[in-house]
Amino acid sequence: MPDKRYEFTPRDGDCTKDLQAAIDQCAGADVTLVLCAGTHFCAGLELKSNLSMHLQEGAILCMLDGYERYAKNTVGVIAEDSDRAMLVASHQKNISLSGKGIIEAHGEAYIVGALEEMGTHIPAAKRPRTLVIEHCENFSLSDITIKDSPMWTIHMVNSRTVNIEHVCVDNDRKMPNTDGIVIDACEAVSISHCSIATADDGIVLKTSAKGNSLEPVGICKAISVAHCTIESHSCALKIGTESFGDFEAINFTHCTIERSNRALGIFSRDGGNISNVNFSDISVDCHETPQGFWGSGEAITVNCLDRRKELPAGKIENITFSNITGRMQGAINLYSDSPSGIDRIFFRSVALEQVEGPYNSGRFDVRPTHFDLAPSPDAAGRANAFVKDENGEVIGLVPYPDGQPGIFGRNINGLICENVEIKRPSPLPAGWNTNVFMMAKDESPLWT
Template sequence: MTKKRKIFIVDSAQGAQSLQQALDTAARQGLVLHVPRGVYLCGPLRLPSGTDLCLEEGAVLRFDPDYTRYASNTVDVIAEDSDRALIIAQDARSIRIHGAGTIEAPGEAYVEGLLEEMGTYIPSRHRPRTLVIDRCKDVHIEGIKIGLSAMWTVHLIHSDDVVLEGISIINDRKMPNTDGVVVDACRRVSIADCVIDTADDGVVLKTSRGGDGAPIGECREIRVRGCKIISESCALKLGTESFADMTEILFEDCEIAHSNRALGLFSRDGGRLANVTFRRLKLECRETPEGFWGSGEAITATALDRRGTQAAGIIENVLFEDIDGLMEGAINLYADRPGMIRNVTLRRVDIRQQPGRFNACRCDVRPTKFDLAPSPDAAGRANAWVRGEDGKVIGLVPYPGGMPGVFASNVENLLLEDVHVSRPDPVPAGFHPEPIVILQDQTSVWS
């Protein structure tokens, strides 16, 4: 294999225009573009086919906070109200970003206030995602650091053969919707040995709709291993956008700390979630304020309809194996009607359950159909929560008879093998006296 020659960009004062020109030139000539130590002020960047970008240690790409500058980097898949990105690759092949340098997003510029009750900032309505890989093939992102995202950090859309290895994502834990890595309708994706610390989901798989309203594709053959994740929401997750199938998914050998939910599957939009394995995972789950979905659950799988025109898809053939750690919520498996969740195995699961700082002892089934309607009190997060006439957040409900260690409702063919939940003795107020509660043929509540 012929080793590529290197070229360097050396003038940080010229900023984005110089960097974009250098990217285009290097890709056209088959060269590695090295960015040396220094701070480079950037506007929108587009990665052409053949990009080989090395951010050397101490190199910082610092992006302009002006949202209007990124109108040329638009994306068909809308995230919240975001339709653009700081860096984008579209319909490109053979892209590599590597090195020990940093991509610095302008997240602080999109904070409009603090909602103390919910524990979150009030974000600007329009915020750019940081890095979007859209309809690309053969993408490698290795070693770099990404920080201070205003919105989703790395969004992979309808792309094939993607490797993320050894990257670090550090965001502000009060900034909503700053998911670490979003794998959206992709095939053959490997995410390994990454560090993710963020307010929203850590690694999340989705199957979204495009601008025409149709699903953009399935999610298949995704592997996540050896990652360390801190998340104020769900660390390793499928859904909630689930318009097409997600199958052949493997999460293994990861460590999850200080997360509201560790492992989650959420079926809402018609796609099937199947053949999913969570294996050899260590976790720590803590309660957060109501503004973040979840209630300290180690494992949660929920299936319920939220659209009158489309029933939720089936969750089936799911294995949780060799899972241990701590939770302040429960293991929660909830289907709004029988048959929506089936063939689930928990094997060698050892969890210590303790009261949280809120001692809420509630089952969180969000998002529900109510979360599709904008809420005037959600402070920039229209689908985060909606309050009922009683003033309480809809979808946060007490467990019947108190919070057990394992709660399953309307789950078919649930197998528990060597499952142990250690609890305080005597059990605290709000806890169910039984460690395991399994209910069948329950009446639909949320669909």
């Protein structure tokens, strides 16, 4: 942190103009911008190269409500119909955000109703993300807490040399699409000692498309996630589903998954290949959630489905899970429905307790499918979340053949299991498969 400091004190009312002027002045001037203790009310801010911004303990950056307030902060990747964010850096370098302060994003202002059966709020059609860093280099985020994001919380896009540590994200557990940290087509990223609690994915790697095209923004490569604690009603540590570009050299290690739906997941849908991924030394606690959230309480899910006829899913290969312990209410699911396939999955020292759950036991979840991408106009549900068929059943929640096993595999090549133990109840719950392993090969596609 530079030695020189500029202290920005709280103002009455909206301080957006004054705070942006302070950012512009301090960036590149070797001066640290310090947000002093107190509440700072503001709308969209643009972060600049060579900015060092420090939120003192007790400082609250309180983002004002309203999607239109952030019209000047548009970004290149559209997500859930959102094209903007509260805080944005685009084509910048050497930015540091630090401190024990809080960013309050007021997601409750974007709730328009409730879906009690699904266990979620109904979100507003347009919601800003909280922080988007796109096409940047050498970005650091440390110690800050972000609360109640209305949409994706931290979104890193096509950036290099990123360090995120000791960051806390605390979101509404019923608000859809509130992913904690999204690493999107980035390289050389380190995430460590973070605490994420959210309704949607915890830490997720994506390779999105540019605008409304099918062209990837880039690839994800050399990503490290370590010593993080995650609570998620969707998937805690995830790759996909947006997977237009490749993923390689990814490491998730020494993490704790608490009170989550899915723990570890890889989802290929959009043409990018996923290879050389390691999950190691991770404890999991997986619980089923209502049907509005993807997943069925699985400790591990790897699946590959085509959701566009013109763009088959990419191949998944050389994935290792080692020293994975804990409990799950679902099963381990390895499911390939695409010709691209899943090849070389390694389980080494996996010890899980499987217990009965309250919602979906006996079913596995293959969402999202092409039904979620473009639902029929008369279908019940919410696009990219859930769609119901003519019988009122959620499309993509599928009964296990002959009941729930411990490990379910479909069209998997090269599955290697070493020292794998699934502890199951005795007697087994009604409808469970008596076999721990259930593997099917040469099955025809069901979801194309």
